[in-house]
Amino acid sequence: MLTTTTKVLEPGELDDALAVLDRDPVANAFVAARVQVAGLDPWRLGGEMWGWYENGRLESLCYAGANLVPVCATPDAVRAFAERARRQGRRCSSIVGPAAPTAELWSLLEPAWGPAREVRAHQPLMVTTEPAAEVAPDPYVRRIRKDEMDLIMPACVAMFTEEVGISPLAGDGGLLYQARVAELVGAGRSFARVENGKVVFKAEIGAATLRACQIQGVWVAPEYRGKGLSETGMAAVLRYALADVAPIVSLYVNDFNTAARAAYRRVGFEEVGAFMSVLF
Numbered sequence: 111m112l113t114t115t116t117k118v119l120e121p122g123e124l125d126d127a128l129a130v131l132d133r134d135p136v137a138n139a140f141v142a143a144r145v146q147v148a149g150l151d152p153w154r155l156g157g158e159m160w161g162w163y164e165n166g167r168l169e170s171l172c173y174a175g176a177n178l179v180p181v182c183a184t185p186d187a188v189r190a191f192a193e194r195a196r197r198q199g200r201r202c203s204s205i206v207g208p209a210a211p212t213a214e215l216w217s218l219l220e221p222a223w224g225p226a227r228e229v230r231a232h233q234p235l236m237v238t239t240e241p242a243a244e245v246a247p248d249p250y251v252r253r254i255r256k257d258e259m260d261l262i263m264p265a266c267v268a269m270f271t272e273e274v275g276i277s278p279l280a281g282d283g284g285l286l287y288q289a290r291v292a293e294l295v296g297a298g299r300s301f302a303r304v305e306n307g308k309v310v311f312k313a314e315i316g317a318a319t320l321r322a323c324q325i326q327g328v329w330v331a332p333e334y335r336g337k338g339l340s341e342t343g344m345a346a347v348l349r350y351a352l353a354d355v356a357p358i359v360s361l362y363v364n365d366f367n368t369a370a371r372a373a374y375r376r377v378g379f380e381e382v383g384a385f386m387s388v389l390f
Contacts, residue, residue: 116190119159121150122210135321141173143317162187183211191319205388212386228389232365235383242252242378251346253343254300265309269329301347310334310344323356344377
C-alpha cells in the first residue's frame, strides 16, 4: 500500500534533498545553488523546502521563498504542494520552474491566488557546453569590481524594470535587490562592457553549482542595440562561465523574444526544454 506525506524538510535531510536536486542539475540549478550554500535551515535558505514522500522516500521538492519553485515534482506532489501553498496563503512574488509542473501548480492555485500580473507560459531553456566558434567574445567585457556598485546598479535596475515590468526599488527601496547585485559582484559573477563610464552590456552568472550554472540579467543599453553586443558579450560571459564556474551553462528566455533566442543559438546554446513563470 502506497503511503504519502508532505512536510518541511529538516536540516538533517540535506543529503536526501541534494540527491533529488542532482537528478536534473540544469533545471534545478537555482534551487540547488541556494541549498548548497545555505543548507535547509529556513532562515539561511530564505524560505522553506517542502518535501513529498512516497513510502518514506523523498521523491519531490518545492522551494517556498520569494519564489515558489517545484523541483522534480510528480503530479501527485504538485497537488500536495498546491494544497499546502493554498492553506498558507501567497507569500511569493512569482512561481517559476519547469513548464509542465509549474503550469499544473498554477492551475490549482489560480482560483485562490489569481489573477497573476503576468503569466509567461513558455520560456525556452537553453544549454551549452562549449561556445560557437563563429562568434568572437567581446574583449572589453570584464568582471565588475566590488568598488563599482554605483556603475552597475543603474543598468541592473533598468534591466529588471524592463524584464519584469516593475522596479526592483519598490517596497524596501531596493535594499534586497542591491544586496543580491552586491553578492554577485563580490562572487566575481557580474560582467559588463563599460564605455565612457557607462554600462553598455551586462550579464550575470546567477545560480552556480559545480555541475551547472545559469546566466541571467542579459541587457544592452537601448542606444547600443542592434550592433551585435548581445552576441559578442554573451560569448565573453560564456567563456568565463565555462572556464571558472561549471561545465554546463544554461539560461531561459521569453519565447516572444525571438531576437534573443536567435542570438543565443548563434553563440552556441540549444533549446532543451521550457520553463514557466507566473508573476504577481
